[in-house]
Amino acid sequence: MKFDEQIYYLCRDLNNEWNFPNEMHINHQSLGSFFVLGDIDDYLSLHYKIKYVHNDTMIDADLIQSVNNRNFYVASIPLYGDFIFLFENILKYNWIPSQSVAGLSNNSHLLYRVKPWNIDKFERVCQQHDIYFVGFANV
Amino acid sequence: MISFHGTSELNLKKILIKIDINFGGGELGMGFYSGEHLFEAKNWAWNKHKRSKSVLKLEVPDSTIDTLSINLLDYSTANILRSTLRNNNQTRTYTSGHDLIWAPIVGTSKSSSDQYKWESDISENLLNSSSVIKNEI
Numbered sequence: 001m002k003f004d005e006q007i008y009y010l011c012r013d014l015n016n017e018w019n020f021p022n023e024m025h026i027n028h029q030s031l032g033s034f035f036v037l038g039d040i041d042d043y044l045s046l047h048y049k050i051k052y053v054h055n056d057t058m059i060d061a062d063l064i065q066s067v068n069n070r071n072f073y074v075a076s077i078p079l080y081g082d083f084i085f086l087f088e089n090i091l092k093y094n095w096i097p098s099q100s101v102a103g104l105s106n107n108s109h110l111l112y113r114v115k116p117w118n119i120d121k122f123e124r125v126c127q128q129h130d131i132y133f134v135g136f137a138n139v
Numbered sequence: 140m141i142s143f144h145g146t147s148e149l150n151l152k153k154i155l156i157k158i159d160i161n162f163g164g165g166e167l168g169m170g171f172y173s174g175e176h177l178f179e180a181k182n183w184a185w186n187k188h189k190r191s192k193s194v195l196k197l198e199v200p201d202s203t204i205d206t207l208s209i210n211l212l213d214y215s216t217a218n219i220l221r222s223t224l225r226n227n228n229q230t231r232t233y234t235s236g237h238d239l240i241w242a243p244i245v246g247t248s249k250s251s252s253d254q255y256k257w258e259s260d261i262s263e264n265l266l267n268s269s270s271v272i273k274n275e276i
Contacts, residue, residue, distance in 0.1 A: 009186050012166075014230055021187035028230070029165035029172040031183055031244050031254070053185060056192065119176070119252075126178035133178070137186035 007050040007063065007114055008035045009135035010095065018095040018111065020137045034114035034135050035095070036087065044087060044112070050075055052133045061133075072117065075133075080125050083133070084117035099138055140204050142173035142255050143276070144195040145184030151193040155273055160263045166221040167212075167240050168233030170258035171266065173197055174244065177276065179252055198272040203265060210235045212242035221245050238262045 010018045011032035014025070021032060036048060048063040052075075063085065066072040075083045093111040097104055116122050116133070126132045146154070160171045174180055177194065184191040212220065220242075224230050240256040257266055265271060 009182065014225060014228075016225060021183065022189070024187065025164070027163045029163055029183075031174060031179055031252075032186070053181070053192075058190075116178075119178075122178045123176050126176075126181060132181040132185075134182050134185045139186055139190055 004037050005045055005048045006036070007048055007135045008037070009033070009137040010035055010111075017098075018093070020099060020139075022137065022139060023098060032137075034085070034116075034133070035093075035111040036114055037095075038089070038110040038112040044070065048073065050085075050114075050133055051135055052077070052131060054129070054131045058134065073114075077131065080129065080131060081121075082118075083122060083125075086115045086117050088113040088115060101138055140197075140199045140201060140255075142175055142197050142199075143177045143180035144171070144173045144197065145180035145182070145187070145191070146193055146195065147184070147188040147191050148193045150188075151195055151275060154195060155275065158257075158263060158266045160257055160259070164231035165256070166224070166230065166245060167217070167242060167254075167256045168224055168229060168235070168258070169231055170234065170240070170256040171263075173255050173257070175253045175255075194276050196272075196274045196276040197266065198274075199265070200270055203270060204239075207238040207262065207265075208236075208259075210237040210240045210242075212240060214243045214245060217242035217245045234258045238265075 009032050011021050011030045013019045046065045049060045050063050061075040063073045063075045071087050073085045090113050094108045095111050096108050180194045224233050238259040238261045244252050244254050
């Protein structure tokens with residue numbers, strides 16, 4: 001898998017920079033968001049990977065572009081159905097990784113926000129079946 | 140009101156015994172933070188605390204919430220406060236003079252989730268009282 005197909009989970013730190021959560025101050029609370037790395041040509045892949053946790057195990061799910069609207073992607077989880085994500089073009093956000101990540105350059109990367117869409121389902125499935133998406137945060 | 144706080148296994152044991160509002164900080168200043176969604180708390184615990192699965196569930200009676208002094212912030216106001224605190228280096232010291240700040244999460248995006256910052260002695264006493272149900276989830 002190419003790393004530019006990865007869904008990242010990043011937070012804003014005290015300096016307003018994007019970072020992995022494990023880089024934040026130990027007692028600092030700043031819930032993050034999911035992102036993909038974009039490019040200046042506004043190119044989005046048809047396919048990404050997003051990590052989720054089920055029964056203490058981290059699993060990769062395929063995230064496939066919707067045929068109806070290219071800004072929406074769907075992860076289909078066996079037994080639990082579809083989870084929809086909205087990809088938002090927010091070219092104002094840049095990210096320079098401060099940690100070494102295999103396959104990822106330390107250059108500045110454009111970030112596209114990836115927002116859970118049917119959040120009622122995200123919450124219900126988490127509460128009832130202990131399934132939740134975590135993305136890649138270098139943990 | 141039900142809310143969730145993702146943390147490490149060790150810290151969860153501590154806060155099940157006693158929540159200290161002076162211990163934590165964040166985009167809205169000093170206080171104890173919880174959020175409305177379990178799936179976000181689980182995600183935070185996993186990624187922030189080395190694949191922790193520890194989340195505190197807080198159940199505070201609505202009748203008690205109604206007695207608190209609540210600082211309600213919309214997205215714009217919360218975003219301004221966040222920027223001000225960051226610029227003034229107050230993310231670990233600021234309190235608003237209320238018992239609770241109720242605001243959208245603003246650090247990342249126009250989130251559809253709310254966060255709650257419990258920031259007064261009244262809040263701390265409430266969260267550690269028998270009227271609040273605290274469970275690991």
